[in-house]
Amino acid sequence: MAGRAVVGTMKFTWRALESRFGPMEADAITIADCRAHIEARRKAGIKDGTIHTELGHLRMVLLWAERHELIDKAPAIERPTKPEPKDAHLTxxxxxxxxxxxxxxxxxxxxxxxxxxxxxxxxxxxxxxxxxxxxxxxxxxxxxxxxxxxxxxxxxxxxxxxxxxxxxxxxxxxxxxxxxxxxxxxxxxxxxxxxxxxxxxxxxxxxxxxxxxxxxxxxxxxxxxxxxxxxxxxxxxxxxxxxxxxxxxxxxxxxxxxxxx
CATH class of the missing domain: 1.10.443.10 (Intergrase catalytic core)
Incomplete structure (x- = not known):
């Protein structure tokens, strides 16, 4: 992702992910871990759109690791449904x-x-x-x-x-x-x-x-x-x-x- 704007965003999403997923082996992550993350973030007042992005970045990195043979297979990552795009616009x-x-x-x-x-x-x-x-x-x-x-x-x-x-x-x-x-x-x-x-x-x-x-x-x-x-x-x-x-x-x-x- 070097050179892309998403790199800046990923630095922030990692702050939300690191405490739970940082100590784990990549291929040991489970759906239960994802659901626990979702529940904790919701309790903290974080919107589903932000949580969807956080776990999406985790999934992106795991798939990259699989492609580069760092892990055998990227685990399934469960995310909340992506919210509909904001409809507000100016006249x-x-x-x-x-x-x-x-x-x-x-x-x-x-x-x-x-x-x-x-x-x-x-x-x-x-x-x-x-x-x-x-x-x-x-x-x-x-x-x-x-x-x-x-x-x-x-x-x-x-x-x-x-x-x-x-x-x-x-x-x-x-x-x-x-x-x-x-x-x-x-x-x-x-x-x-x-x-x-x-x-x-x-x-x-x-x-x-x-x-x-x-x-x-x-x-x-x-x-x-x-x-x-x-x-x-x-x-x-x-x-x-x-x-x-x-x-x-x-x-x-x-x-x-x-x-x-």
């Missing part, structure tokens, strides 16, 4: 208000970039000016020199407002990174985003919500699931359909019409 009016409420230039630009491209937070923070094509009005979210596998990084066109914002930002750029502060790359806008969200009475806003909102708007405008999947960088249109088809005004419409009496 376009709320997104406009959020941009206006962002009083720091790089936070405002990051919001515009993420809602204008549907980019994931990491992709937006790592975007460099050499991948912003002003002549063709295209943005390449995937770094062609990065050999690590990255989720959801497509090449997408920019709308007029985003084009103007990026063009203005480029004039004062002090680093290769599009989202910068004082000439240095910005790795997180969570603090500034939260402040802007609180100003418009949406304290729940997050970088992921910006991407999710963009996808919802695309579906609401009636674009096909295949087009939306390509725009978001989804490998499988089934993922897009499962989450966003219900927002489309045409979804199941013909079936409903067939039931008219």
């Amino acid at each position: 376009k009016d709320e997104a406009r208000a959020l941009i206006d409420a962002a009083n720091v230039p790089h936070v405002r630009l990051a919001i515009m970039l993420m809602v204008g491209t549907g980019a994931r937070n990491e992709a937006a923070m790592q975007l460099t000016w050499d991948r912003v094509d002003f002549d063709r009005r295209m943005i390449q979210l995937r770094n062609p020199f990065d050999k690590q596998r990255r989720k959801g990084r497509a090449t997408v066109p920019m709308n007029d407002r985003l084009y103007e914002a990026l063009e203005e930002a480029k004039k004062g750029a002090l680093s290769p990174f599009v989202i910068e502060w004082a000439g240095k790359q910005v790795k997180s806008i969570k603090k500034g985003l939260k402040a802007a969200g609180e100003a418009i009475n949406r304290p729940d806003v997050s970088p992921h919500m910006l991407r999710h909102s963009a996808a919802v708007w695309l579906a609401e405008d009636g674009h096909s699931m295949h087009e939306i999947a390509q725009f978001l960088g989804h490998d499988d249109v089934k993922t897009t359909t499962k989450v966003y088809a219900r927002y489309s005004p045409t979804h199941l419409r013909k079936l409903a019409d067939s039931l008219a009496i």
